Amino acid sequence: MTKLYTFLKYFFITFWTVFVVAPFLWAVSTSFKDFQSVNSKVTYIPWLDFEPTLEGWRVLIKSPAKGGVDIVEPYFNSIFVTCTASLISIVLGTLAAYALSRFTFKAGFVRNNDITFFFISQRIMPPIVLSIPFFIFLSTIGLLDSLLGLVVVYIVLLMPIAVWIMVDFFNRVPKELDETALIDGCNPYQAFYKVVLPNSIPGLIVAGMFCIIFGWIDFFFAFILTFTEVQLLPVKVVALNSSITPWWSLSASALVSVAPLIIVAFVVERYLSKGNLSGALK
């Protein structure tokens, strides 16, 4: 019984690993190919099957004038927009979440839960519903096709995630902890940043991770709200696909696109395995 269980367990883990890793390997391999090696026959292993070339990678940093696609600028645009929007969302979202978790609000029929739901409802709505309002809004204030405009839109998209995760997190931090800080001589602001915040680092990391992921992978708004001035990475990568699909540079750009997320995942995983994420509070 246990033997069968162990076998099945490892079988599925192996299966899943292959399932997940194979496309990556395929992309890595393809990124070193050229037109010839992609179109002639099925090839996998560099040097053995085909002659590797860095052309697919070089194209990414070459300027369009020299026949390249130059994803460097979209790359930094994406980093800037994602990080700025995530940071602002986390800061505002955490403050909002703390207030929602600790204080009681009453305005007409509106209570704390209604406010929290309002935040979440922004994510429940299909993004396409928001596209026209966002477009009109940004064009009215003159931020269409600009980094700042994208930051504003992404804050709207990311802050609900931060609020949602942090409300849940703060609700698990006993209220008595804040009260003890108050009794021990902290004013409410000190109680927040000296006691509550240091004990909320796991929650902040999780919320930050989600914000970064959702900000980084967004294609829809980046596509709709930008034209020529500003381009974000996902749009640029998709735009590579022209009449002849350049599989090599498409693979290379896909790999550099997911690289930051892989790094984030590894950092968080290390933090998780240290046991810090769950053990801070009982």
Place this chain on the structure above:
Amino acid sequence: MNLIGEKISYKPDEQFHLNDVSFNFKKGNLYTILGRTLSGKTTLLKTIAGLLNPDQGSISFEEKDFIKIPVWERNVAMVYQQFINYPHLNVYENITFPLVQRKLSAEQIKSDVDEALKTVGLVGFENRKIQELSGGQQQRVALARSLAKKAKILLLDEPLVNLDYKLREQLREEFKRIFSEGLSQDTILIYSTTDPQEVMELNGEVIVLDEGKVLQKGPAKEIFENPTNLKVAEISNDPPMNVLKGSKNLKNLNFENIFLEIPNHFKNLEDKDYNFGIRASEVKLDDSGEEFEIELAEISGSETLLHLKRGNSKIIALIEEVMNFKIHEKVKIKFNENKFYAFGEDEKLVSSPYGGSNG
């Protein structure tokens, strides 16, 4: 110079959490607040600490209006029933936290913390993480933090309730020692609990609280001997005092077709209906006694609690040995007549074996 509360009421929703509570706490004394769960003990302590503002009433300390002073400037200390410490700090940092917050000098902090660690018996644990400690040790850290502060008002909210039986006994003993040695004459100690035994052992001034109302105030001995009404008698005894509806006539006491001799302290009572009270420990198994049916027998420690029934009356007898009984078995018991209390039909004390009455 006392901590004085006057007519404090707090009613956040439909129900009163505190209802017209007044008190006068003197420095250097120990006060216990006895009440069942949700009787308003924590609310009262939080009101004194300043975490809650009462809807009505006033609190003054050292002749200053306490309600106008925010929590963080009140110089109180509080230990919760949950073991609340700062999880991101180690034991030493936890205890220094309020002192650093008050910007005391480094030497002062060190000597205060060392003293507090010694008092609670945690010397050598300074660099431990809070999560590595047992429940009892965590509560000791919380206690050390409130002792090191040398606060003028020390609030302990059921500090032992979440500990296991053994540890509770041990820590209760230590508390008595700490309270008698480790506290200055400048401190008011307020200790809330649901456990009558704790109240008796700490032997301070008692406030009996129920549904936010003060039922009785007085020394522990007085509360035990002369509870002013039935509620107090129930709350201040564990198991709660047995209540038997009956009457007194010329010759005897009568309840559930049982006729008992009139004890001396009942001689002057008017002949009418009463609620008679008797402690579980004053009910004994005796073959010459009255027949009751067993509903439940609980063994607790070295004692057996017998839940008995006769007619409409249910009582509990405390037997000081471990015995096995069958449910629905009939047993004979005898009451110690000299320890009967009489409460009127309005539930107020009429006569007690210790001479108290409600006038």
